[in-house]
Amino acid sequence: MADLLTFELVSPERLLSSGQVAMVVVPGAEGDFAVLPGHAPMMSTIRPGAIAIYATDSNVLTSRIFVDGGFAEVNDKGLTILAERAIPVSDIDPAKTATDLAAARAANDEAAIARLEAMQAATVN
Amino acid sequence: MASLKALKNRITSVKSTQKITKAMKMVAAAKLRRAQEAAEAARPYSERMAAVMASLGATVQVGPESPRLLAGTGKDQVHLLVIASSERGLAGGFNTNIARLARKAMEALLAEGKTVKLLFVGKKARAPFMRTHKELIIGYIDQTHIKNVAFADAKLIADAITSRFEAGEFDVAHLFFARFRSALVQEPTALQIIPAALPAAAAVDAKPSDAAPAAVEYEPDEEAILAELLPRNLAVQVFRALLENAASEQGSRMTAMDNATRNAGDMINRLTITYNRTRQAAITKELIEIISGAEAL
Numbered sequence: 001m002a003d004l005l006t007f008e009l010v011s012p013e014r015l016l017s018s019g020q021v022a023m024v025v026v027p028g029a030e031g032d033f034a035v036l037p038g039h040a041p042m043m044s045t046i047r048p049g050a051i052a053i054y055a056t057d058s059n060v061l062t063s064r065i066f067v068d069g070g071f072a073e074v075n076d077k078g079l080t081i082l083a084e085r086a087i088p089v090s091d092i093d094p095a096k097t098a099t100d101l102a103a104a105r106a107a108n109d110e111a112a113i114a115r116l117e118a119m120q121a122a123t124v125n
Numbered sequence: 126m127a128s129l130k131a132l133k134n135r136i137t138s139v140k141s142t143q144k145i146t147k148a149m150k151m152v153a154a155a156k157l158r159r160a161q162e163a164a165e166a167a168r169p170y171s172e173r174m175a176a177v178m179a180s181l182g183a184t185v186q187v188g189p190e191s192p193r194l195l196a197g198t199g200k201d202q203v204h205l206l207v208i209a210s211s212e213r214g215l216a217g218g219f220n221t222n223i224a225r226l227a228r229k230a231m232e233a234l235l236a237e238g239k240t241v242k243l244l245f246v247g248k249k250a251r252a253p254f255m256r257t258h259k260e261l262i263i264g265y266i267d268q269t270h271i272k273n274v275a276f277a278d279a280k281l282i283a284d285a286i287t288s289r290f291e292a293g294e295f296d297v298a299h300l301f302f303a304r305f306r307s308a309l310v311q312e313p314t315a316l317q318i319i320p321a322a323l324p325a326a327a328a329v330d331a332k333p334s335d336a337a338p339a340a341v342e343y344e345p346d347e348e349a350i351l352a353e354l355l356p357r358n359l360a361v362q363v364f365r366a367l368l369e370n371a372a373s374e375q376g377s378r379m380t381a382m383d384n385a386t387r388n389a390g391d392m393i394n395r396l397t398i399t400y401n402r403t404r405q406a407a408i409t410k411e412l413i414e415i416i417s418g419a420e421a422l
Contacts, residue, residue, distance in 0.1 A: 008169075008173075010169050010170045010173055011170060011276070012167055012170045012171075012276040012279075012360075012361060012364055013163075013166060013167055013170075013275065013276055014166035014167065014169075014170075015166070015169045015170075028344055029344065029345060030344050030345055033344075040342060041341040041342065042341060042342035042343070042344060043177065043180075043181075043341055043342070043343050043344070043350060044343070044344035044345075044350075045344070045345065045349070045350055045353050071177065071350070071353075071354065071357075073173070073177055075341075080173050082170060082173055082174060082177070082357075084276060084280075084357075
């Protein structure tokens with residue numbers, strides 16, 4: 001399939017990545033959805049989770065990036081994800097996540113618990 | 126006329142002042158470049174955010190059931206002025222200009238019989254208000270420890286504003302900062318942040334070709350997205366203001382220090398001339414004394 005999707009991942013501080021990809025799977029607030037070239041325009045909030053990027057072929061997973069919430073917008077130009085924080089899943093330290101999660105549970109910080117649990121889930125699969 | 130020794134001391138002191146202002150100018154120039162780069166890097170996000178807000182603004186009708194950040198409280202009585210300035214002085218008219226604009230707005234509101242509350246980000250604009258309107262100041266957010274403005278800092282400020290809004294402490298909020306035009310020109314600006322100014326954003330971004338956008342699917346729905354988007358948009362606006370402010374501060378300081386260096390140079394020239402004249406006069410006087418003494422013999 002020669003058709004590619006323009007994908008942009010933007011954080012408030014800078015443009016994190018931008019390029020042509022085959023498919024992106026986005027963890028939407030109401031369930032994951034895959035965006036292929038020519039997707040109908042849509043807008044969705046994102047829950048904390050990993051974005052899966054299929055750069056050249058929609059069967060080959062190339063990279064996964066963890067985002068803690070944000071927005072995804074699909075229009076005729078492509079897919080734009082606005083995220084406040086994004087970390088490549090390979091850079092997540094499972095041990096540190098576990099200790100942070102324990103600390104968050106102790107402090108009863110619900111937002112942090114949800115985020116760290118999602119982070120932990122992203123590293124597992 | 127001052128003595129030779131005094132003049133010499135004066136010249137040395139002006140020279141060391143000049144060295145300091147020159148160094149400050151160079152530091153400000155380097156920092157300005159970094160601040161500009163940061164502002165540049167933050168542009169894509171705020172542009173996308175504005176575009177999303179605009180497309181939402183075109184579909185969502187502002188009504189009483191809209192999120193309060195957008196619709197406001199329906200009142201216009203209590204105004205919050207968020208005034209962002211720098212933590213350090215010696216930046217020319219930077220802080221004064223922001224404070225002056227804020228003061229004007231404050232006085233206009235007070236004259237209309239509104240209640241005004243002041244929230245300061247950075248201490249330099251706070252000082253003049255401390256003297257005259259101490260009772261109106263409700264808070265101060267310290268920025269001293271921050272070297273480069275991060276989004277988290279802006280979010281902190283935005284959260285502080287939103288929580289006050291939700292507690293019903295004010296109806297309308299304005300943000301005061303200096304918009305960066307160039308190293309020479311910084312424009313003190315007032316921006317309404319609550320209620321969010323949606324239609325303006327739509328007007329700016331709506332190009333004629335986009336007049337009939339394709340039906341966009343919303344997930345969950347427009348209202349839920351908007352409710353989530355508004356606090357973020359507020360944080361982005363604060364973040365942009367802080368970045369602009371940082372660049373403006375450095376630009377203003379650079380210009381001010383450049384002027385100071387030049388003034389010090391002029392002063393050194395003037396003092397050197399006076400010094401040389403005085404020295405010559407002293408020599409002439411000594412000669413006259415010697416000659417008239419010799420003639421008297």
